[in-house]
Amino acid sequence: MAALGSVSITGSVTGFPTGSKSFNFALSSANASGEVIDVLLAAGDNLIDVPPNASMVFIDPPSTNTTILTLKGAAADVGFAIHPSQVTFLPLPSGTAQLRINAAAALTQAVEFSFV
Numbered sequence: 001m002a003a004l005g006s007v008s009i010t011g012s013v014t015g016f017p018t019g020s021k022s023f024n025f026a027l028s029s030a031n032a033s034g035e036v037i038d039v040l041l042a043a044g045d046n047l048i049d050v051p052p053n054a055s056m057v058f059i060d061p062p063s064t065n066t067t068i069l070t071l072k073g074a075a076a077d078v079g080f081a082i083h084p085s086q087v088t089f090l091p092l093p094s095g096t097a098q099l100r101i102n103a104a105a106a107l108t109q110a111v112e113f114s115f116v
Contacts, residue, residue: 005032005116007056007089027091029055029116038110041067041103045075048099050092054115057099059088062109069111070102 006028014020033051050057061069065085072079079102082088099113 002030003032003034005029005034005056007116009089027056029053033115035115037113037115039113040110041069041101041107043103043106045072045100045102048101048113050096050098051115054092054096055094056089056091056116058112058114058116059090059101060112060114061085062107062111065107065109067107068104070104072100072102074100 006026009025010023012020012022031053033054035051035054037048039046039048059082061084063085067084069082069084070079071082071088071090077100079100082101101111
């Protein structure tokens with residue numbers, strides 16, 4: 001039996017000169033992975049295998065982490081920094097086989113990758 005997965009993000013920002021902004025996003029998967037992988041990142045590029053059915057991932061570094069983390073598409077890419085100690089949510093294109101995450105230094109606590 002296939003697992004169903006859904007993610008909803010709702011929020012608002014107030015205090016803008018033009019008023020407030022509300023948002024509501026919902027993503028779902030009829031064939032969710034449900035796999036959780038804890039990885040102790042080494043310094044440099046780390047390759048994380050993506051489960052075949054995954055369409056989204058939550059990247060959850062340790063709450064005390066201060067090491068710079070960068071998501072990259074390929075080894076030569078500059079990539080983009082993600083928050084070192086807060087969750088990053090990333091929808092994945094179909095067929096994504098691996099994630100490449102660069103750590104500026106080796107971490108002493110694992111990063112949790114939760115695939116939906």
